[in-house]
Amino acid sequence: MVLVAHITDSHVLAEGRLLADRFDTGAAFDRLVASLAAEPVQPDMIVFSGDLGEDATAEEYTHVAAGLRRLGLPVLAVPGNHDKRAPMLAALRDMTGQTASGHLCVQRAFGALTFLGLDTLVEGAPHGELCPERLTWLEQALQSCADRDVVLILHHPPITTGLQDMDGMGLLVGRDRLAELIARHGRVRAILCGHMHRAITGGCGGAPVLVAPSASHQIAFDLRSGVAFRFSDEPPQYMMHHFAPDGDRVSHVVTLGDRGADRTG
DSSP states (O other), X not given: OEEEEEEOOOOBOXXXXXXXXXXXXXXXXHHHHHHHXXXXXXXXXXEEOSOOBSSOOHHHHHHHHHHHHHHTOOEEEOOOTTOOHHHHHHHOGGGOOOOTTSOOOEEEEETTEEEEEOOOBOTXXXXXXXXXXXXXXXXXXXXXXXXXXXXXXXXXXXXOOSOHHHHTTSEEESHHHHHHHHHHHOOEEEEEEOSSSSOEEEEETTEEEEEOOOSSOOBOOOOOTTOOOOBOSOOOEEEEEXXXXXXXXXXXXXXXXXXXXXXXX
């Protein structure tokens, strides 16, 4: 089996600053690291599906990188719309990769699975895109592991969720071609995403899409048209995905709290 901790959207701010004058994202990230460290069954690896920092500063990435490295686990990270490639790559070079076109895509085998991290970032914009260069990288990566099960990681989900304001800043370019490549490969076990600040499931190219909730703050469930997104009072969360050798997968949503400190075994 492979047990994967899926974290996303920490939006870390440096120096104790509050996001929206409300959320201490740096403290939430530290609680996330403590929660993962306290798990009695440790994950085999961590995937981080974007928006590591809020302002994409070197200080934010230093905070994130230090916390992740304390866990001593393999980490695979892709950028979200709040990230910037240069400072993220500088701080987390061992946790991501860079293509010839400068995008932060990465391929890594772990056990029977191949993990492909796909950069959907459009710097300076909230929506996501998959340009021809990134789609070509993905096509070649999938061809190189045609006989292996694959897990994709990207920030912007390739689905329409019904949260219309958020969908308007979703994956707006390249979604159809992505679905074609996934269907052609036929062995994509999961597509792990973030961005929506809610736990959501869907499908793309015959593969399940699993959107993790934010490790800091959630967005309210509201399917009304023309309504701007708003934050909710739901707690920070992350997901655990258990990939079994027979092809089965079980996914859990884990809520951050003090439970790790109270464990006796």
